[in-house]
Amino acid sequence: MLLNRILKARSLFTTCMLLLWSIGTQQLHAATVKDVRLWRAPDHTRVVLDLSAPVSHKVITLANPNRIVIDIDDSSLQANTQSVDLQNSPVRRIRTGIKDKNDLRVVLDINSQVKPRSFLLKANQQYGDRLVIDLYDKEKQANKVIKHVNDQDRRDIVIAIDAGHGGEDPGASGPNRLREKHVVLAIAKELNYLLKQTKGYKPVMIRTGDYYVGLQKRRELARKAQADLMVSIHADAFRDHRAHGASVYALSRKGASSAMAKVLADDANDSDLVGGVSLGDKDDVLAGVLADLSMSASLDASLQVGGDVVRHMGKIARLHSKRVEQANFSVLRSPDVPSILVETGFISNPGEAKKLATKEYQRKMARAIFNGISNHFSQSPPPDTYLAWQKRNRETVVEYTIARGDTLSGIAQRYEVSVASILKQNDLSSSMIRVGQKIIIPST
Ligand SMILES: [Zn+2]
Known part of the structure; x- marks a missing residue:
């Protein structure tokens, strides 16, 4: 009797859950993606998903073939992704699907290597909540870094x-x-x-x-x-x-x-x-x-x-x-x-x-x-x-006291400067030095 009750209760519970689940998949998503927009900038591509409400999401980069996967929790799609103009962008195709029954998966098939960065923007007068995915061009990024290192x-x-x-x-x-x-x-x-x-x-x-x-x-x-x-x-x-x-x-x-x-x-x-x-x-x-x-x-x-x-x-x-x-x-x-x-x-x-x-x-x-x-x-x-480098050099002048056995060329070598620069710095006309003499080592 008790077992029967439990079984009955359980089946009722299951029915309820199924009902809730089916409502959930059809109407009760936390958010819908209402539109997808794309812009091409000189060094990156911006993809904007217009949302009905804030979402939590994850962006994954996958290779072979190159693609960016955006998983958006508890969301559905109401936008037509086929009408997005992808010209001049690294995005070849936008695909969408359902993940774990309730989540939305957006896949961007990519022609070239990109580095994604994503963030949410809150609603303002002009737009509602948005999920922004910036796809940075990899080659240009590399150039930038090299230039930075050189400089x-x-x-x-x-x-x-x-x-x-x-x-x-x-x-x-x-x-x-x-x-x-x-x-x-x-x-x-x-x-x-x-x-x-x-x-x-x-x-x-x-x-x-x-x-x-x-x-x-x-x-x-x-x-x-x-x-x-x-x-x-x-x-x-x-x-x-x-x-x-x-x-x-x-x-x-x-x-x-x-x-x-x-x-x-x-x-x-x-x-x-x-x-x-x-x-x-x-x-x-x-x-x-x-x-x-x-x-x-x-x-x-x-x-x-x-x-x-x-x-x-x-x-x-x-x-x-x-x-x-x-x-x-x-x-x-x-x-x-x-x-x-x-x-x-x-x-x-x-x-x-x-x-x-x-x-x-x-x-x-x-x-x-x-x-x-x-x-x-x-x-x-x-x-x-x-200017900072110059200032540091100005501030790090070394005063050196000549010791027995020192030669100017030896000192120059030790401090990685030229003999000529030591002569010039100290107003010396020859490389004759004496023990106890103080000289200034010029900065490099
Ligand atoms: Zn003026």
């Missing part, structure tokens, strides 16, 4: 030079139809020239002619160039023509936090990277901390270099403010590229406009900005740069 410890400091306005946007206007866009481009070109002349620097011009570049695009170009600093060059205008003086701006704290908010807004373009760290797959608190760290590091660096620039500008121009001012300028809102905006003077002030229009003053202004930048970076160079 290691000796890379140039990259300065993005942004001449404000341009094209249909003339910026401020002064007497004699003087236009800000022309003045600032001329100063930018001079600064570019000075940096090019200096070992250890690589300038990158954000615009090189009279055309407009969007503000976000300017930031993107600076980031793409992996700039250590972006300098945006402007000239002020004010309705009161007496207003005068040069100034340097960094982003305000408020601007920084709004920029950070934007990074965290999970916009597919902007949420990508902060300080080289992907935010997409981090939870909100951690992502916030990372963005905040990166942003305040950038802001600190901006304020420092801005201080050096304004100090040097003060030597050739009247200053509007001796301190670095802070404002919420869009072009300064890079979370990971220190950025300053230089107002070279008031183009609306007849006296300053007259100066700003001359080649001589433009050169002086560029030289002052250059001196500020170079002052800053020779004191605090990023660790992997030529």
